Amino acid sequence: MAIIEVENLVKTYKILQKQDGLIGYFKNLVRPKYKELTAVKGINFNIEEGELVGYIGENGAGKSTTIKMLTGLLTPTSGKIVVNGIVPYEKRIENNKSIGAVFGQKTQLWWDLPVIESFRLIKQMYKLPDGEYRKNLKKFTQILELEELLDKQVKNLSLGQKMRCEIAATFLHNPKIVYLDEPTIGLDVFVKENIRKFIKDINREKKTTVILTTHDLKDIEDVCNRIILLDQGEIIYDGDKQKFKDIYGKYVFAELVVSNKNGKLSDTITLNGCEIVEETEKSIKIKFNHEETTIMQILNTISNHCVVEDIHMREAELEDILKEIYKGAHKC
């Protein structure tokens, strides 16, 4: 049985319709006008225990609303959610025992106290046995390099240090499911890598289910094996990450370093299955589809017009694919 089941989930907000000008504000005060906004439009998915799911979409796509409903912070307008056998918005506190969550920059640690005090309180709140607590603390301290941070006051930590402690606090009570909403925002590369490694390690060892929303697609690329892509409140892709890249990312990017170029190539030549993305005096950036053409064919044509000195190629990454999708008709 799936650990998370979501069926026809809908959330509609009533929002105050703003009217312009001071008079408008007074009108609002006397007789407020509301309009309805459907943030999540009947989505369905099941998540199995131990999956690492990237929940992605543009700002306002409905990601946070979904996470809030899954954690029981919001009650759905209609539809069904079952998390670990519990309906989270009916038995929130029960549900809280088996989940962990990080919401962006908000900290769950006690601001004025040393980090270790927060860990002790968390241990007590979740009734974690001593042995488990010590074992986890030891392991987390090692992976996340917390040794020197435990005795420091939370308010004196840097952003990266704080987030490492935050992640440790979230996983401390052995949650079955962890929701991470933008856990790497504003962090440097090393901390990001550290956190990603931690998530993968814990997932491998404890089969913790992780749902990750992020705008840094490197996080997804590195951590997740499944993607749920949300657009305007609807799921437009749900499945394997690699498959997603195979279907939508068949193209390759190449940058050619050239010399002796006569005029603008994009005006003079046409290439089948290849698009010139950017062109300067010294370089040409192209994007082409594996199945329609090869780099040799392209080079053959281009080398008639200039001398190709060097080539850099890379596969399309998630970010490129998503850009394409967002640019398109919001349809996969």
Next chain:
Amino acid sequence: MTKVLDNIRLYGSFLKTSLKEMLVYRLDCIVGMTSQMVTQAVEIIFIWIVFQNTENLAGWNFMQIMLLYGITLLSVGIADFCFDALYDIGPKYIREGDFDKILLRPVHPLLSIIGGSKEFTSLGYFLLGLIITIIMLVKLAIPITIFLILKIVFFSIVGALIIGGINTICSISSFWTYRSNEFIWSVYQIYTFAQYPIDIYNGFIKFLITVILPFAFVAYFPTMNYLGWDIYLIYLSPIVAIVLWIIAVKVWNLALNKYRSTGN
């Protein structure tokens, strides 16, 4: 039953944590306490001046009024210390978005919030209340027996719980307005009526402070008992406290559910 004990233990830990947090700011602590005591001193001088012009107030002399004042401060001191964070729900927790993290904990949010109180200045109230109470008991020649001490300790805590219950009920306004702290405060200030003999008021105010907002059970009826004037009404206080808290938790849960379905 184990659940209740667990919650009490957890509350103890929260409180200990708050104390630690508060002791980080040692100087703030001292300044805050001192200024609270000065504010109260002004009120005491005012009462004293009133009694320069009159022998008694509805049958109470200066020292008896001061005993009532001291007993009130004991409960107010405890209540302000324990329930101060209720003022933060609207302006701090909900407005700044920290409320979500409270809702994600495996304990009732009220316990988390109340446990996060750290209003150290109220210790000034408590100390002042203690000093005044002791002086007045001595001056009024009321024998200070173990039984009396236990009674005062117990009913001061019950009084604090009554204040806390009323504050908690008012705190549901936080789900509709960020300025809930001002609403809670203004209702709370009605307790001032109960610092004086209720016989000086008209029927409406009497009804207000005994039935609608039962502040009279915080210190007024207990003081009547300590003075030997009314033996029985004091024993209604614990019942009032329990009923208030049952209502408080019920309406709080209802308001929270409403809040969660509308979103923010």
